[in-house]
Amino acid sequence: MESVKRNILLNPGPATTTDSVKYAQVVPDVCPREKEFCDLMQFVSFELTGLVAHPDAYTTVLFGGSGTAAVESVLSSVMTDGVIVIINNGAYGKRMCEIADAYQLDWIEYQSKPDQPIQLDLLESFIQGLPQKVSYLAVVHNETTTGLLNDIEAIGTICLENDIEMMVDAMSSFAAIPIDMNKMNISYLAASSNKNLQGMAGVSFVVAKNTELEKEIATKPTNYYLNLYLQYKYFIETGQMRFTPPVQTIYALKQALIELNDESIKDRYERYSLLWETLISGITRLGLKYLVPKEHHSKIITAIVEPTCKNYDFNTMHDYFYDNGITIYPGKLKDMNSFRVANIGNLTKSDIDLFLSLLEKYLQSIGIETKEENLSSILYETQED
Known part of the structure; x- marks a missing residue:
């Protein structure tokens, strides 16, 4: 085949x-x-x-x-x-x-x-x-x-x-x-x-x-x-x-x-959960935040708070990922600027690792230092904070 x-x-x-x-x-x-x-x-x-x-x-x-x-x-x-x-x-x-x-x-x-x-x-x-x-x-x-x-x-x-x-x-x-x-x-x-x-x-x-x-x-x-x-x-x-x-x-x-x-539903959800943990660990390392507290999260799709950097533009970032074979989604909340990343489907850890690697390169390309301590001052805080 x-x-x-x-x-x-x-x-x-x-x-x-x-x-x-x-x-x-x-x-x-x-x-x-x-x-x-x-x-x-x-x-x-x-x-x-x-x-x-x-x-x-x-x-x-x-x-x-x-x-x-x-x-x-x-x-x-x-x-x-x-x-x-x-x-x-x-x-x-x-x-x-x-x-x-x-x-x-x-x-x-x-x-x-x-x-x-x-x-x-x-x-x-x-x-x-x-x-x-x-x-x-x-x-x-x-x-x-x-x-x-x-x-x-x-x-x-x-x-x-x-x-x-x-x-x-x-x-x-x-x-x-x-x-x-x-x-x-x-x-x-x-x-x-x-x-x-x-x-x-x-x-x-x-x-x-x-x-x-x-x-x-x-x-x-x-x-x-x-x-x-x-x-x-x-x-x-x-x-x-x-x-x-x-x-x-x-x-x-x-x-x-x-x-x-x-695969079984149990194993599929465990796989998705491991992908989610990889995603969350990666965006946290880059200084990004997500909206829903972990204890109430589905571990299926994540709304990630957008940077306030003046060079940031979701559509430009979307096209950057799309050109590299990855599709991400815009946010749907008017009063919380976010974009969404799902971790469902026939995905592997290497797929999430690739996304995180490209995300780091994109953030660097618009002038953001991808270190947690340098990013915290230029990102929106979550509503929980």
Whole structure:
């Protein structure tokens, strides 16, 4: 098998993939309505479910689309008949607010700092102090804006005690950070194929209890393509998606799942964590700071505080790395100047070492002495400081 040019993607997805995942897309043309492809869909759905729940009681419903499609499917299919609390502590919590607003749902925003853990007692007091009964809560597991890991199990306990169904956006935690939907009281989980699964972009999915998916919905549907219940029903009856799926991408997802099973979620997260430790050690040596305290960090993606040096420009730095086969990502916080580096995908320690070496050369090229004691006076302090 001829090797494909390898780029080091340090953006939070799509991630760097193996050649075997890339080549898995090269298959004979097949109609997705044939039994061969239905069997593939069944395999993928079953394997995805088994990563976070028991396949006898839960089902994974697949959609063609980015991860946002899965989140939108849950909000617009399920959460149409009650009050929703949406936790906003980053760009992706904010996105859920925007989706709920677009569908004119009955939603209430709970804001929390993007670089600090959610204060659970305040969240519960907020919920209990509302004049209306809350039916649903939506939260991001790993907030990709900063790398903050929200305590889903504790939030799930609050939901259980207050008779609330919880939806979790697990885009950048699924298949790395262990999740047990039953234990964590997660009613609906949304994720996609192209982050920790190390598959190709184009497939999103929702994992939910069969009993929830089989409910008879009395209200008029508010969506069409993203209707979770109709997609589930069609899959159970036919083994297919209602509409044309991204065929080749699903073949790649099958291969990615095989490779994940070979590595295991435990070992994959350990590998990612070691890469993160290498990254943090390196940027600290260079005098740079990161936003989220270590004890609350997902070790998946890191928001790094930008230098205040007048010669610094993110776009110039991005292009410098891109020319060297590495992709990094801009920050998403208006009041905290940062850029983001992910350590997911088919990466090795040498990839992170290369990034750090190039980062040091870039900083030196714009006039920054890459010694911790010389840099501290020209860098923003974190909000924690």
